[in-house]
Amino acid sequence: MPLKVIVSGAGVAGLSLAHWLARIGATPIVVERAPHVQTLGHYISLKGNGVEMVRRMGIFDACEARSAQLEEVRLYCAASGRLLRSEHTATLAKTLGGYILFRRADLQAALYDLSAEHTDIRFGVQIVEAHADTGHVEVTLSDGTTERADLLVGADGIHSAVRGLAFGPDFERPLGGYYITITQTLHHGLAPVVHSYLSTGRMVNLLPVTPDTASAVVYLGADVDAPPRNDAVAMRDYLLATCADFPDDVHNVLGSVGADDFVFSDAIAQIDMPRITRGRVALIGDAAHCPTFLSGMGSSLALQDAHMLAGSIARSPDDLDTSLARYEEVMAPIACRYRDSGVRAHAAFLTSSRVKARIRDLALRLTPERVFERGVRRFFDSERPLADLPST
Ligand SMILES: Cc1cc2nc3c(=O)[nH]c(=O)nc-3n(C[C@H](O)[C@H](O)[C@H](O)COP(=O)(O)OP(=O)(O)OC[C@H]3O[C@@H](n4cnc5c(N)ncnc54)[C@H](O)[C@@H]3O)c2cc1C
Structure with missing residues (x-):
């Protein structure tokens, strides 16, 4: 009998696991809370091992074809407009072992196309x-139906229901603040580079992905009020008020949100658990160890988890205990390093201290390129060889 696995969540982690399980001859059943296929989500970047994962799944070209061609990342002081630093994305891609900037919706669509037929x-x-x-x-x-299986996998995101059912409620660790992102159709007139505006306790990235489309990624620190929920117009007004001292380009994009636009927002929080498997239940992706949006590695981690879990099952198909132990042993330390980066980014980019923000800006301006590159590699944990992950 093939191994039967119930997967909760058809997001990045769940769909990639479904693909790999089918590849190793297991039978996945995916349950998704959303009423129908609906690919959603704004710009994310896959880096390093995350890019290697889409390569191994055979969807690299599909992802790359959807990527935004922004050749540079420019960091500015939001108050003065002064350019602090600029980096070429080609250099980043080389430093990190791959870099694809595209919509979460495109990744989810590519994963759905890959897995739906066999799942x-x-x-x-x-x-x-x-x-x-x-x-x-x-x-x-x-x-009302029931299903019996060999394994249950929670791939249902940071607010995972499976985690609550199998492990209990207490693993969410808020770092303070909120993450809000939009993609708007408008004539923005921006140069085609990532514009990253840094302030005290707030950061806004503008991504002019085409001449008529711009995405904004807003990071707010612990000092702000909670954003409104499920009301795009109220969110627009909240964003304009919270980012009032940012440049006009930022207001222009934030102010274009209309009632029907999809705004993604959530609190900045991590999931930190002593164990991510228990008996015949395993967690993957954000459900297991969300490193936060600030780590820049959430989707890459979800893809690696799925690959590693299926790879471990393939190695010892008759001994799930060993497979799950191996999965946890490899992925938990990687997730821990990504979470540490998330905490460091929170302290640097969302600090509520003006002095620390000034020192950060100065460091960005003055750090020599080589030292900066090494820091970037360490931050995104790109020093680890890709060979860590078995190819299934
Ligand atoms: C709709 C949506 C939009 C997003 N947009 C962005 C974005 O713009 N920028 C960004 O940085 N990150 C975004 N994310 C988060 C990002 O995808 C994840 O942080 C990362 O990719 C890790 O993926 P994951 O598969 O672990 O979790 P997710 O991608 O969050 O996927 C979880 C999946 O589980 C489903 N689910 C949740 N609860 C249940 C339940 N009880 N039962 C069954 N299914 C359930 C969800 O509908 C979703 O399909 C978004 C997530 C979602 C769900």
């Missing part, structure tokens, strides 16, 4: 109960 994906359904006995797990779904 039973059930939309509009969630797991409401899970019970494990020796060697199996039985779940009750929100449509």
Whole structure:
């Protein structure tokens, strides 16, 4: 009998796991809370091992074809408009072992195309109960049906329901502040580079991805009020008020949000658990160890988790205990380093101290290129050889 795996969540982690499970001859069933296929999400960047993962899945070209061609990242002091530093994205790609800037929606679409044919994906359904006995797990779904499987995987994001059911509620660690992102159609007149404006306790990245489209990624520190939920117009007004002292280019993009636009926002939080597997339950992606948006490695980690879990099962198909232990042993330290980077980025970019913000800006201006490059490599954990991950 092929191994049967129930996966909660058809996001980045869940769909890539479904692909790899099918490749190793297992039978995945994916349950997704959203009512139908709907690929959503703004600009993210895959780096290093994340790029290697899409290469191994055979969707590198599809991802690359959707990537924004922004050749430079320019960092400015938001108050003075002074350019602090600029880096070529080609250099970043070389330093990090790969860099693709594209929409989360495009990644999800490519993963869906890859996995849907071989996977039973059930939309509009969630797991409401899970019970494990020796060697199996039985779940009750929100449509009243039950499923028995060899393994249950929580790939249902930072607010994972499976994590709550199998491990308990207390693993979310807020770092303080919020992450809000939009993609707008407008004539922005910006040069085609990433414009990153730094302030005290706030940072806004503008990505003019085409002459008529710009994305904004807004990071707010702990000192701001919580943003409104599920109301794009209220969010626009909140963003304009919170970023009032940013340059006009920022206001122009933020002010273009209309009632029907999709705004993605969440609190900046990490998931930190002592264990990410228990019995016949495993967690992957944000559900297991969300490193925050500030680490820049969330999607790359989700892809690596999926690959590693399937790879470990393929290595010892008759011994799931060993497979899960191996998965956890390899991925937990990688996630830990990404989380550490997230904490460091939070301290540097969202500090509420004007003095620390000034020192940061000065360091950005004066750090020699070689030292900066080494710091970037360390930050994104790119010094680790890709060979760490077995090719399935
Ligand atoms: C709709 C959406 C838009 C996003 N947009 C952005 C963005 O613009 N920028 C950015 O940096 N990050 C975004 N993210 C987060 C980013 O995708 C993740 O941080 C990262 O890719 C890790 O992926 P993941 O698969 O672990 O989690 P996610 O990508 O969050 O995927 C989790 C999946 O599980 C589903 N799910 C949640 N709860 C349940 C449940 N109880 N039962 C069944 N299914 C469930 C969700 O609908 C989703 O499909 C977005 C996430 C979502 C869900």
